[in-house]
Amino acid sequence: MTTTALTHPVHVLAAPGDRHDEILTPAALEFVGRLADAFTERREDLLRERRRQALRLVDGAPLEFPMVTSAVRADPSWRVAPPAPGLADRRVEITGPPDRRMTVNALTSGARVWMADFEDATAPTWSNIVGGQLNLLDAVERRIDFTAENGKEYRLPADGPLATIMVRPRGWHLDEEHLSYQDRPLPAALVDFGLYVHHCAQRQIDAGAGPYFYLPKLESRHEARLWNEVFVLAQDLLGIPRGTIRATVLIETITAAFEMEEILYELREHSAGLNAGRWDYLFSLIKNFGHRPDFVLPDRAKVTMTAPFLRAYTELLVQSCHRRGAHAIGGMAAQVPGRDPAAREAVLATVRLDKEREAEDGFDGSWVAHPGLVPVCRAVFDGVLGERPHQIERSRDDVEVTAADLLSVRRISGPPxxxxxxxxxxxxxxxxxxxxxxxxxxxxxxxxxxxxxxxxxxxxxxxxxxxxxxxxxxxxxxxxxxxxxxxxxxxxxxxxxxxxxxxxxxxxxxxxxxxxxxxxxxxxxxxxxxxx
CATH class of the missing domain: 1.20.1220.12 (Malate synthase, domain III)
Incomplete structure (x- = not known):
């Protein structure tokens, strides 16, 4: 894709803040503006298609595996790129907002990966967005520290291994109204992605890793294709090789569950696998089928990952990933271990059972939300993986999932x-x-x-x-x-x-x-x- 000079500047509409000038440099704003200039209209087209698809489902159109991409699913020859540096072993990943305390705790938690979350775990105030970018820059430079109100100090060690950083930008549906280009808000996804990759991509490469991402709320292969084109342009503008950027896609919408292999295919030179969500997946199910009485869900606490339609979804995800040489990452353990020993042990036992199910099903790693859960998750995957970095070789050819299996909600329905x-x-x-x-x-x-x-x-x-x-x-x-x-x-x-x-x-x-x-x-x- 060729680019020309921007005809309009990116305007910062928010008041300046402490150290904001380190992130909102003219070069960084120019870079984000180029991304917005190239892709904003395509993003708008895809959002309109989301609305059309939602209306089709309301009108009774069936949700099926796309016939038009059956050749992609049937072709056994293609695979995603091999794991990038720092992403081969992902047996424990911790997630959380990129505030200073979480940044230090996550990077030193013992997890192999930290997902710095600008999306669901961050309220998108302007100070949070720019502050999160500053914290990531400071983390990459190993100069980040934090002192809590009780005087406890948090800092990174001068050397030694840290968790690999993966950034989750906001979804395609969100705007960043503190930045404008051609009198329009910038797509928030391009802001979060662009500022991080502009400032940290080369620094991460120099440190032996790379610019890695989690992509949220995708609803189709077309949205994955758009991200792939964003990556290609960003790498060309930065002068780094194609395939340096890697991304794991969260399969957290019901429509994306019907296009897992297609999403891997669209991103294949930039793919780092797929992740199995939970609450967002159920949220998407209700959004698309909430008008139907046969899709009424009971209390959310009763909808466990052993429910048939969720088992179908997770097993298909593992199979889809491993067929294509990609990592399959399990869902979130959101429990917060308390200080009471008995209660804490009960929490750890619950998490252990959940992670055992995932590891036995073939997942290559899983998520936790609290550093206190890292050891139990690691122990479970250590027991299955041993010295191997993953279990991608487990093809799960035994799995057979139909469209009806993915939609078999009625088998767990019940009144609230x-x-x-x-x-x-x-x-x-x-x-x-x-x-x-x-x-x-x-x-x-x-x-x-x-x-x-x-x-x-x-x-x-x-x-x-x-x-x-x-x-x-x-x-x-x-x-x-x-x-x-x-x-x-x-x-x-x-x-x-x-x-x-x-x-x-x-x-x-x-x-x-x-x-x-x-x-x-x-x-x-x-x-x-x-x-x-």
Missing amino acids: TPQGLRVNVAVALRYFAAWLDGRGAVALNGLMEDAATAEIARVQIWQWLRHGMTDRGTVRDLVDEELSALGAAYPWAPLDEVRATFERTALAGELIPFFTPDAYSRHLVRREGQTS
Whole structure:
């Protein structure tokens, strides 16, 4: 792809902050502008196609494996690129927002990989976005440190191994309204990707690794193809070899589950495998099929990864990856180990069982949200992998998954319980309060929750209301009770904004696709000169 000089500059609309000039350099803004100039229109086309596909499903169109790509699935000859430096052994990956404390803790946790999450675990305030980029730059330079309020110091060792960094940019559906190009907000995905790769790609290469990414919320092979073209242009502009950038795709939408091999194919020279989500996957299922009574899900706590439709999804993911020489990475253990010994051991036992299932199914590694879970996850995969870096050689030819298997939700359907409804209301409200306050990763009820948790909570409420499994009066009474308790515990909480966000996203007649774009525009955008 050839490029010409930008005819318009990228404008920073937010007030300057401490050290922001180190990230928002003229060269970095020019680089991001080039990406936006090349790909914004394609991104808009793909978002329109998302909406068309959603309408087709509402109208009763079947969801099937695409006939047009059957040759790609049937061709045994193609494989993705071999693992990049630092990505061969991924038996434990830790995830979290790129704040300073998490950055140090994650890199020194003993995990092989850290996913620095600008998406679900980060409330996208401008200070969080630019601050996260600064923290990654400082981490790559090994100069990051942090002192907690209790005086405890966090810092990286001067030398020795650290977790390999993979960055999760925001999804295609989100904008960054603090930057504009041609009087339009920039796609947030290109901002997060572009700033990191501009500042850190060569530094990571010099350190023996590379610029690596997790790609969220993809809904089709076409969205993967767009990312591949972004990578090609970025590498050309930076003068680094093609294939240096690598990316793992989160299969966290129901439509992407029908195109796993195609997604690997589109990214093959840049592919680092696939990851099995959970809450976002269920969230996507409800978004696409919530209008159908045969897709009503029970309390989310009852929908475990052993449910038939989730087993079909994870086994197909492992098979798809290993057929093509790619890593298959398991889902999140979100538990937060407490200090009580008995409770802590119960948490670790639950995590151990989950990771044993994944390792035995053929996954090459898995996610944890807390450093305290790294040892148990590592021990499980050590027991299966031994000295091997992965088990990609396990082809899982025994797996046979049909479209009906991926959609067999009715086998676990059941009515919500009063406790399940209350939990969903409480979690959604408490997460919204934290997110509006600038915190995207929040410990709630012993779990480290992020935006995916709030999404599944609020769409389940919407689904139960639509199908008469609860009523608005009951939900509103619960909202009143939970907001009262929230205000008593956290006087700072913006209760009116929290209530409004809940009502727009859980109680509206039409289900909005994501709570984040609307809440971001209303509450988190702060342009220069604004006082609130």
